[in-house]
Amino acid sequence: MQKRKMVITHNLDEKYVNRINELVPDWDVIVGKDRDTWENHLQDAEVVAGWKKGIGDQLFGDNAKLRWLQTWSAGVNSIPLEKFEQNDVYVTSANGVHSYPISETIFALMLGLTRKIDTYVRNQAAKTWHHSNLKLEIHGKTLGLIGVGAIGRETAKIAKAFDMTVLGVRNSGNPAENVDEMFTPEELHSILPRCDYVVVTVPLTEKTQHLFGAGEFNLMKESSFFINIGRGRIVVEEDLIAALKDNKIAGAGLDVFEQEPLPEESPLWKMEKVIITPHTAGSTEHYNKRVIEDIFIPNLKNYLKGEEPSVNLVDFSKGY
Incomplete structure (x- = not known):
């Protein structure tokens, strides 16, 4: 009788591999980042941890055995959820x-x-000693959190250390700790004029694609800052560029973009009031530890008992 099989498409510390093997001692567990390590095992895999581009055909072949996919990312917009x-x-x-x-x-x-740390970094590179009209402070300002999941809640908690007023937007409209006022997505426009900082943390879905365009930027204060760590396509990027050029908003911190890597010809690269990070906001020394200990192992225990995974189970009707 063929053994049940699990494929993990990432390198893991031996201690995590051992913990998984202890839970499934009679399974074949294939672990490794190198595609040659796991590619020939996909069709026989009952459990796959780590989605990789181009593996869908093998996972859904005629004789495929897949019953559960654990992704290594929070977003699932790149995965064919309908399949x-x-x-x-x-x-x-x-x-x-x-x-x-x-x-x-x-x-x-x-x-x-x-x-103005970005300004001072450029000044340092040019060996320029200049005040650069620094005057703003963050204490006591109003933060608008567009998305109040785990990231939004942690951000709200930190905001309270700066004595900020926190306005939240979430689908349910239900209150959350450290959020002073909560709104539904339909009320988004009512809070934008109040915010000194607008932070986007929502996942990319059909409802959130191009959630922010010219209309939304026009509602924001000219002194406000826009931060996007969600997904690039939540924003109409050309409208964001226009808003920055026309001083509709004061600046932007961007970790995600409509096209990644961000094309060299994008005006965003040279804008003085923009800080760019290359989709690295979630990078951490503890990434694998948290995926395995907090999500995968608890879900695996449920799965082995014949129950559905209980942590971060994707709702196909919502797209996340």
């Missing part, structure tokens, strides 16, 4: 792994723009 739904395959995401590093990046961008 997983049609084949009755569970999908769980890495949502929550990023709340600490991304909230740190959000504040790094907010503080960098507020205290």
Whole structure:
């Protein structure tokens, strides 16, 4: 009888491989980042951890055995969710792994723009000693969180250390700790004129694609800053560029873009009031530890008992 098989398309510390093997001692567990390590095992795999571009055909072949996919990313917009739904395959995401590093990046961008750290870095490179009209501070300002999941909640908690007023937008409209006022997406336009900082943390779905365009930027204060660590296509990028050029907003901190890598010809590269990071907001030394210990192993225990995974199970009707 053929053994049940699990494929993990990432390199893991031996201690995590051993913990997984202890839970599934009778399974074949294939682990490694090198495609040659796992590619020939996909069709026989019942469980796959780590989505890779181009593996869909093998996962959904005529004799495929896949029952559960654990992604290594919080976003699942690049995954053909309709195929997983049609084949009755569970999908769980890495949502929550990023709340600490991304909230740190959000504040790094907010503080960098507020205290002109980006300007001073350029001045340092040019050996220029100049005040650069520094005057803003973050304390006591109003933060608009567009998306109040794990990342939004951690960001709200940090905001309270700066005595900020926090306005949140989430689908349910339900209150959350450290959020002073909560709104639904339909009320987005009502809060934008109040915000000194607008931070986008929502996933990319049909509803959130191009959520921010010219109309939204026109509603923001000319002194406000826009931060996007969600997905690039949540924003109409040409409208953001126009808003920055026309001084509709004061600046932007951007980790995600409509096209990645960001094309060399993009005006965003040379804009003085823009800070760019290369989709690294979620990078952390603890990434694999959190995926395995907080998400994959608890889900695996449920799966082995014949139950559906309980942590970050994707709702196909919502797209996340």
